[in-house]
Amino acid sequence: MTDMTVSSPAVPRKRRSNWQLLMANRLAAAGLFLFGTIVVLAVLAPVLPLPNPDITDQPNRLLPPLAGGHLLGTDHLGRDILSRLIWGTQVSLIVGICATALAALFGSLIGLVAGYARGATDSILMRLVDMLMAFPYILLAIAIVAALGPGLLNALYAIAIVNIPFFARNIRGVTISIRNREFVDAARLSGKGHVAILFSEVLPNVLPVIVITMSTTVGWMILETAGLSFLGLGAQPPTSDLGSMLGQARAQLFTAPHASIIPGVMIFILVMSINLLGDGVRDVLDPRLRSGALNRPLAVTRVDRAAPPPATMANAPVLVVDNLCTGFSDGGHVAPAVRSVSFQLDRGQCLGLIGESGSGKSVTALSLMGLVASPPGVITGGGVYIDGADVLAAREQTLIGLRGNKVSYVFQDPLTTLHPLYRVGEQIAEAVTAHAAVGRRAAMARAVELMETVGIRDAAERARAYPHELSGGQRQRIGIAMALANDPDIIVADEPTTALDVTVQKRILDLLQDLRRDRGLALLLITHDFGVVAQVCDRVAVMKDGAIVEQGDTRDVLRAPRHDYTKRLIACVPEMGEGATFLDRVRPLFAEGRA
Ligand code: ADP
Ligand code: MG
16 A cells, blocks of 8 residues: 655745845844944934034033033044044944954955965965964054054054954865865866966955954954053044043043943944944855854754644654655744655565655655754654653753663764774764763673674674774664664664665675564664565655655555656666666656656
């Protein structure tokens, strides 16, 4: 009997524009709003009805806010604080932004040239940069201003110079990783010169990093400029920026606190808003941050089900997956990857989950134990019942306790799942001690025993090997031994043989088969190869675009596939002695898919 599940048509994934993403980040939007308001006020300073910021009025000195027609009061020379604040903000902004632009220009140029040229050029440039970095930079800035003479322009140069190393180092690192890429080689082969390659191939790839570094350092540079002005090394009277306003009001800190508090608060708001905005810009421009791939994932995938299914199921087999839906969120919109997937698995059974790459097999497998990285993963519906209880509704600790204990995983590439710096025996022992309170010696003995179970010869000796000292097949056996460490009821094997050659694949599949028979394991075997399914699975579920399109007994499905996609997958298994006619037979089946 084969039963059909309706496949939903593929929903095109909506990509949100950078602007929408930035606005979705509330802090960044608030930062943008504040910063925008401040910039507009500063730009409009000449046309706003403000008194001249430099006109002194001794009788009216140190007026408190709202007194004598001065909204924010007056300073120690009787000058209008509001007017000075807006003009001063304009100066601070211009100096900070120009310093950032200068530092970015020269720093990026140094980084690009050093990273692209390597060799002696790189060494010389980087040692110069190191020399700059060897001094505490505010001291360096003070020294530069002392040498050039106090003044706003010199403060700007000083701040730009001390920030060059940040850009140079960042950009050099990115350039080095890009210069060895194939598209740069291709450009070189096409006869482009170094300068052309640097500006047309490398620079566009480095640009986002430059923008990110700029957006995250501009606030800092405004603060540094204010620091120099505060010390009297930046803006010289009568010109004032926020730092010099603060510096001049210092003497009246107790008699007229408003004169120093107001520019202080302004500096705080300005730098804060720029930093919030800068962080938002960085998140939008860095695709890994956008998807949350660099965040530490939650211990358990986020579960956000509109209608949770019943928490328990009577007389259920060991594993029931009921209408499971999993998607990936990019901030607000959730793109579905697994849609209403249902299947069951009982003791001693093997279910094959088959589908082409990207059809959602791994996401389904990881969802069972809440292992999909979150963010961005989110389980949006359905239930996963183990021994009749919905684990997605269980407490986090319960779910973590089931992992590797009741349900364990074997992954595709054992070289990436094994820790390269620990001996394999220790890694298996660690899997044992994660759930059982046994001593080190007992755990090691158990590890050796498990290695024997999975057919590794001289187990006691091989237990002391590092992963790179084993063959691919042996490493996969270690992966299986780790999965068996706590006598699980269910093993989820995600393409366990894809990285192996055919003979080793056969042996690993036989091993899984034997373990299933001897220990009554339930096996969920994920693959893209119908040959593997035919060899080991009692039942098969065919996945396409995140949904199961057909499932049933392997023999029935093989004999009479209902879905067109299943027919094509079956046709992809080459037959003995078929030779060159295989491609001729398979090609027409996929012709319509490519249109
Ligand atoms: P496979 O069947 O090859 O194992 P997967 O289950 O890994 O496929 O992936 C299913 C779908 O989920 C793919 O379309 C993939 O683009 C999407 N996907 C997987 N991981 C992520 C992620 N971290 N962020 C966004 N989309 C993802
Ligand atoms: Mg996969």
